[in-house]
Amino acid sequence: MQTFVTEAVDWPETAPALREQVRALVAEHGERDPVRRANSWTKANPQFSKKLGEAGLLGMTWPKEYGGHERSQLERYVVIEELLAAGAPVGAHWIADRQSGPLLLRLGNEELKRRWVPAIARGEAFACIGLSEPGSGSDLASVRTAARRDGDGWVLNGQKVWTTGAHVSHFMIALVRSEAGSERQQGLSQFVVPMDTPGVSVKPIIDLTGAHEFNEVFFEDVRLPETALLGTEGEGWKQATAELSLERAGPERYLSSMVLFLELVRYAGAKQDMALQQLIGRLTADAWTLRLMSASVAAKLARGEDPALEATMVKDLGNSYEQAIPQLVQAAADLGDTDAATLRDVCFYLLQVSPSFSLRGGTREIIKGIIARGLGLR
Ligand SMILES: Cc1cc2nc3c(=O)[nH]c(=O)nc-3n(C[C@H](O)[C@H](O)[C@H](O)COP(=O)(O)OP(=O)(O)OC[C@H]3O[C@@H](n4cnc5c(N)ncnc54)[C@H](O)[C@@H]3O)c2cc1C
Secondary structure (H helix, E strand, O other), X not given: XXXXXXXXXXXXXXXXXXXXXXXXXXXXXXXXXXXXXXXXXXXXXXXXXXXXXXXXXXXXOOOHHHOOOOOOHHHHHHHHHHHHXXXXXXXXXXXXXXXXXXXXXXXXXXXXXXXXXXXXXXOOOOEEEEOOEOOEOOOHHHOOOEEEEEXXXXXXXXXXXXXXXXXXXXXXXXXXXXXXXXXXXXXXEEEEEEOOOOOEEEEEEEOOOOOEEEEEEEEEEEEEEHHHEEOOOOEHHHHHHHHHHHHHHOHHHOOOOHHHHHHHHHHHHOOOOHHHHHHHHXXXXXXXXXXXXXXXXXXXXXXXXXXXXXXXXXXXXXXXXXXXXXXXXXXXXXXXXXXXXXXXXXXXHHHHHHHHHHOOOOOHHHHHHHHHHHOOOO
């Protein structure tokens, strides 16, 4: 049976300077609207991403040969933590910097790496994840989008859904069935699909707040060269699931409501309200614990370990925390108070979007199943 060991994190000496650098950038180019600063890692602002790229804050851990900066995982952690806590609009580059770049570096052929990785590090190329399909979300092994060999390339047909940021992305990493007639996890492969390839079309899905964050993506006789295959043909399932550690480990899994927490602290500052003070104390203690757990996962990743179980636990606990904040604020604060206008706006926005926090990146029930298996309980 595995256990979750939280270790003390040895923060890099460069951390204070990095924090200052990010704070200055956010103060100059960040988002001012408090509602848009909540759940900010889904809010795309390509200009802001470009600024981060110019400042050397994207692709931080990647080799210099591919436009990276060869900094440590914990230095990167410090930067993304600062960006999220400030509610910076990082949505455009988030997926590319977090998982598509590392995946390309690990498995991509030279052509794919040279084409995409330096552009991601400059904040000029953005990516989306093509896993879910209608009828294939939690049950990912049922994907039906198909790639068939055609001459010296491939032809793609099918549909993806809930594709975050497809409308601002330059490429998708898609999981598709590359062996006709194969079943479940067998015969799947990953392909890098430039979004401007003829036959790729993107249709917006507007969420209940009126925002356009995700999409349906259709592939109609999309022709791809042989070099579009990422990694090994038929190994797509293994490759895609390994990527999920990167997707689940980060501080974005508990910081989505942090702007509301900070608004609560601001609002409570002028009140003598014991219930509010207690709530702030409780939320602070929980945030601190989650931060230690999440940073501990980053330290393990930095040592080249695969803390898949720990990452999954942080996601589950983190999602519960970020979902709870708007409900607790609604219960504790007088949102009708004239001083509470900003608090109310951010709270109402998060009450609408937070149910999705435990769906994206794998639903709660699936995550609990993975944890149970990791702990030997299943
Ligand atoms: C904000 C947001 C962004 C997203 N972005 C992306 C993206 O960029 N790319 C992408 O590919 N996908 C994305 N998704 C899709 C997401 O990964 C899927 O929604 C998720 O995997 C669930 O799949 P589903 O919606 O088909 O629900 P279903 O799989 O139909 O699940 C419905 C319910 O049944 C439960 N359930 C299903 N199977 C089991 C089981 N075996 N045991 C117990 N309970 C079960 C689920 O937990 C859930 O509560 C996003 C989703 C959201 C909400």
